[in-house]
Amino acid sequence: MSNSLCLPIADIVVEVISENTNFIDKFKQETNFIENPDRIDKKIFIDRLFNRLDYNLLKKIKPQRTMFEFQIYVFVAYLHYMLIDKKISFFHGSSFIHGKAGYMFLGPPGFGKTTIINKVPFTRRLSNDIAIVKQINSKFYIFPSPFDKKFIPMTKNKILLKKIFIIKQSKSNKIRALSFRDKSTHLGTNHIALMRLLILKHYINLFDRLIKKDFFFMFSRLINEVEIVELQITKDCPLLVLENLL
Numbered sequence: 001m002s003n004s005l006c007l008p009i010a011d012i013v014v015e016v017i018s019e020n021t022n023f024i025d026k027f028k029q030e031t032n033f034i035e036n037p038d039r040i041d042k043k044i045f046i047d048r049l050f051n052r053l054d055y056n057l058l059k060k061i062k063p064q065r066t067m068f069e070f071q072i073y074v075f076v077a078y079l080h081y082m083l084i085d086k087k088i089s090f091f092h093g094s095s096f097i098h099g100k101a102g103y104m105f106l107g108p109p110g111f112g113k114t115t116i117i118n119k120v121p122f123t124r125r126l127s128n129d130i131a132i133v134k135q136i137n138s139k140f141y142i143f144p145s146p147f148d149k150k151f152i153p154m155t156k157n158k159i160l161l162k163k164i165f166i167i168k169q170s171k172s173n174k175i176r177a178l179s180f181r182d183k184s185t186h187l188g189t190n191h192i193a194l195m196r197l198l199i200l201k202h203y204i205n206l207f208d209r210l211i212k213k214d215f216f217f218m219f220s221r222l223i224n225e226v227e228i229v230e231l232q233i234t235k236d237c238p239l240l241v242l243e244n245l246l
Contacts, residue, residue, distance in 0.1 A: 003019055080193045113167065
């Protein structure tokens with residue numbers, strides 16, 4: 001379809017369909033989409049979602065956003081919601097490959113996620129703002145993100161997720177252990193669908209769907225399977241020092 005684009009999300013291909021040609025054209029400029037894919041695993045129609053958006057509510061939450069940015073903000077959360085049954089999660093974070101493993105960095109805006117990814121060689125980057133994780137059997141893997149046009153990931157393969165870092169700005173560089181509760185809190189506050197629950201609840205019964213799809217069981221398994229620690233880091237931390245902390 002001309003008013004659509006195909007996104008590689010983890011190990012599936014999603015076709016996003018809309019009658020809003022302007023949105024599709026702008027979205028293509030923001031993403032690493034696929035032309036003429038061999039297969040399409042899921043189709044998502046987004047016009048009904050956009051027609052029901054409460055822009056006054058959005059303006060209160062994100063007052064500096066443009067209309068297109070509002071649409072992207074809600075769409076990414078809705079896309080995440082639609083892929084929960086595929087055991088795919090979106091996190092607000094950056095990620096890269098070190099050795100043969102993947103590492104993910106979570107934290108609020110301005111805490112250093114982009115600074116960290118900019119220190120990493122181009123060929124090892126996986127995501128800058130939205131990290132994509134999928135549970136396959138009992139393991140968790142991280143995939144290249146299609147949501148950052150600034151760089152095109154050099155791999156299409158899944159990478160075993162070895163460790164998750166919760167970034168905290170500090171005057172020194174060190175690692176601190178976290179309790180199960182702290183791990184749950186940090187993952188929840190950086191989980192795209194949960195972060196945007198206030199918006200999504202106006203259009204879908206997200207909480208019921210999360211329960212039905214065993215989402216919270218998957219969430220606890222992620223905490224148990226993948227090491228999660230706090231990374232206290234300085235703004236000028238060299239890459240070599242960062243890699244020694246991995």
